[in-house]
Amino acid sequence: MARTVLVTGGNRGIGLAIAQAFAKQGDRVAVTHRGGGVPGAGAAEPGSGAGGAGHQGGLFGVRCDVTDPDSVDAAFTTVEAELGPVEVLVANAGITDDTLLMRMSEEQFTRVLDTNLTGAFRCAKRASTKMLRARWGRMIFISSVVGLYGGPGQVNYAASKAGLVGVARSITRELGSRNITANVVAPGYVETDMTAALPEDRKTEYRKVIPAGRFAQPDEVAAAVTWLAGDGAGYISGAVIPVDGGLGMGH
Ligand code: NDP
Secondary structure (H helix, E strand, O other): OOOEEEEOOOOOHHHHHHHHHHHHOOOEEEEEEOOOOOHHHOOEOOOOOHHHOEEEOOEEEEEOOOOOHHHHHHHHHHHHHHHOOOOEEEEOOOOOOOOOHHHOOHHHHHHHHHHHHHHHHHHHHHHHHHHHHHOOEEEEEEOOHHHHHOOOOOHHHHHHHHHHHHHHHHHHHHHHHHOEEEEEEEEOOEOOHHHHOOOHHHHHHHHHHOOOOOOEOHHHHHHHHHHHHOHHHOOOOOOEEEEOOOOOOOO
C-alpha cells in the first residue's frame, strides 16, 4: 500500500537515499530542503518551485528549517495539501559541530541539539496529530553509532543522537497502542558530505576498527528505514537498529 512519507534533510546524503528508496517502492515522498531544492533528484518539473515547494525527480521538495517550529508546521501543511497526511516520518536532518569539551561553546552545544534533537521532536509532534487520527504511523529517527558509543569532540552530537533513543522509546509508550511505531536507526560511518570532510588518515583509522572494514553506502541505511516503515515491521517499536558494519556491537 502506497504511503505518504516525509524525510527531513532529504535533499542530499542519507536522506536523499532514503527518499529515493521509498519512491522506488511506489510511495508518495516529500523531502525538505533549506532553499537549494533537491540537487541529486533530477530536473524540476515545469511550474514547480513556488514558495520553495515543487516536484523534482519523483520527489516533492518542500522548504523547511527544523530549528523553526513555524517552518516545520508550514512544511507539513504544504505536504498534506499536496500528498496527504504524513504517514511515515523520517527525522534525518542533522549537523555536526565537533570540538573538544573544553573548547565547546554553549552556542555550539545548543545549536547541534536544536537541530538534531529538538528538530526531530518538532517534526514528531507535528506528525503525531494526523497519525493518531489515522490510527497508523511510523516514525524513524536517524541517530548514529556515536549516540551510544560516544565520540571524542562530539559531546554535542552524541548527546543529541542518544536523546533520540529516549524520544522514540517515550513515543512508543505513549502511542504504541494506536498502531504507531517509533524506532531509531543508528548508522556507523556512511559515505556522504558529512564524512567527506574527515581527513584521509582519520578515515583509514576508522576503517581499521569497523569489522566490515569499510564505510556504508547511503542506500544501506535506506534499506533499514524502508523495512521499519513497512507492514512487516509493525510489531517493532522502541528499537535501535544499528547499520554500522559491527562498529558499535554491544552498545
Ligand atoms: P549531510 O551533511 O550530507 O546532510 C545533512 C542534511 O540535513 C542536509 O539535507 C541538510 O540540509 C539537512 N539539515 C541540516 N540542518 C537542517 C535544518 N536546520 N533544517 C532542515 N534540514 C537541515 O548528512 P548525512 O546525509 O551524512 O546525514 C544524515 C543524517 O544521518 C544526520 O542526522 C546525521 O547525523 C546522520 N548520520 C550520518 C552519518 C554519516 O557517516 N554520514 C553516520 C551516522 C549518522 P542542507 O542541504 O540545507 O544543509
